[in-house]
Amino acid sequence: MTQREPINETPPTATPLVNPAAVPASPLPRRVVRRRGGSNQGSLRPSRLNLALTHLLLIVFCILFAFPIYWIIRISLQSGSALLSVDFSLLPQNPTLDNYVRVFTNPVLGRAFLNSVIFAGGTTLVSLVLAISAAYAYSRMRFRGRNFSLWAMILLQAVPGIATIVPLYVLFVQFNLINTYHGLIIAYTAGTLPFSIWMMKSYFDTIPREIDEAAQVDGATFNQSFLRVILPLALPAIAIVALFGFITGWTEFVLAITFITSGDLYPLSVRLYSIVGERTTEWGYFAAMSLVFAAPVVLFFLIFQRFLVGGLTLGSVKG
Numbered sequence: 001m002t003q004r005e006p007i008n009e010t011p012p013t014a015t016p017l018v019n020p021a022a023v024p025a026s027p028l029p030r031r032v033v034r035r036r037g038g039s040n041q042g043s044l045r046p047s048r049l050n051l052a053l054t055h056l057l058l059i060v061f062c063i064l065f066a067f068p069i070y071w072i073i074r075i076s077l078q079s080g081s082a083l084l085s086v087d088f089s090l091l092p093q094n095p096t097l098d099n100y101v102r103v104f105t106n107p108v109l110g111r112a113f114l115n116s117v118i119f120a121g122g123t124t125l126v127s128l129v130l131a132i133s134a135a136y137a138y139s140r141m142r143f144r145g146r147n148f149s150l151w152a153m154i155l156l157q158a159v160p161g162i163a164t165i166v167p168l169y170v171l172f173v174q175f176n177l178i179n180t181y182h183g184l185i186i187a188y189t190a191g192t193l194p195f196s197i198w199m200m201k202s203y204f205d206t207i208p209r210e211i212d213e214a215a216q217v218d219g220a221t222f223n224q225s226f227l228r229v230i231l232p233l234a235l236p237a238i239a240i241v242a243l244f245g246f247i248t249g250w251t252e253f254v255l256a257i258t259f260i261t262s263g264d265l266y267p268l269s270v271r272l273y274s275i276v277g278e279r280t281t282e283w284g285y286f287a288a289m290s291l292v293f294a295a296p297v298v299l300f301f302l303i304f305q306r307f308l309v310g311g312l313t314l315g316s317v318k319g
Contacts (some may be wrong), residue, residue: 076100076287085181101287109289111264112271115181116250122185123249124242127192131241134193135200136226140212150201154193161191165258172259179262185280187259188249196241203237204230204236239304247301268293 026064046054077095103109168187177183207230215225231238253269260266266274272293275286 012063048197072287072290075284076291078284099284100292102285103289103292108263109268109271112266113267115265116268118181119184119188119256120246120249122181123188123192124245126185127188127196128238128242130189131196131200132191132231133239134164135197136204136230138197138201139204140209150198153197157194162254163292168255169258178259179265181265184256184259185249187255188245188252188298192248199241199244200234200237203234243300243304247297249296 011303074090074092076099077092079096079099107148137143139152172178172183172187175183177186182206211229211233212225215229220228226257250267251269253273256267257270257273260270272289275281275289
């Protein structure tokens with residue numbers, strides 16, 4: 001009988017489990033940062049040399065732009081005889097406030113200042129009311145002739161203002177608007193409306209329609225959602241439109257000297273022009289009046305600066 005070989009019944013040895021924590025992780029490949037010219041391009045911080053050059057360049061440009069303003073202030077602090085000297089020192093010699101005293105004590109200039117306030121304030125108010133209502137309708141409603149009228153306003157902006165003086169003068173004569181406050185305010189408003197409407201419309205487009213719908217779902221009417229919800233959100237754009245209307249009504253000269261022939265209704269811009277004589281001009285008095293003339297615009301800008309920055313950055317982005 002053939003002897004069989006013994007069967008090995010011992011089970012094979014199981015492969016031992018490896019503890020993953022004990023196995024060292026393979027190092028990840030490092031991101032290679034390319035260097036050009038030996039400088040580290042991976043760092044986003046500029047070098048001290050670049051910062052110094054940037055600040056130096058900004059200081060130079062600030063001095064260049066501020067120097068004319070400083071020179072006007074210097075001239076306003078000098079008398080008429082001092083301006084005829086050949087001394088070009090930076091500091092005024094024997095400064096005086098006589099020119100400013102003359103500006104603030106002149107009753108004619110006081111009347112002109114009041115007229116400018118009426119023209120600028122009326123233009124700002126009328127432009128805001130018309131531009132806001134029209135821009136909201138263009139942004140939220142669809143009606144016949146909508147696109148055509150929007151493009152027509154852009155074409156109107158391309159027409160130079162000097163080309164419209166003769167037609168406007170004929171219309172003003174027919175409707176008895178010469179030498180009137182409301183006549184000049186209408187002319188100023190007509191010039192500011194195209195830009196104001198487009199500015200407000202572009203800002204209203206950035207406000208989602210869901211906000212209007214949510215307010216109406218909560219029970220607000222169309223007018224209530226517009227006045228209480230949308231207008232507070234559009235304050236930056238409103239500030240820009242108000243500034244544009246105020247500057248137009250305050251500084252405009254051509255329409256004012258054309259449609260206003262009465263001295264009692266002259267704005268400050270026309271009175272400032274009248275100081276310049278054919279042979280001689282009191283430049284110290286002219287400089288002082290120029291600074292007084294520019295002060296309200298600067299003050300207006302400083303008050304609404306916070307809204308102006310937001311309107312210029314957000315009003316041009318849609319979505």
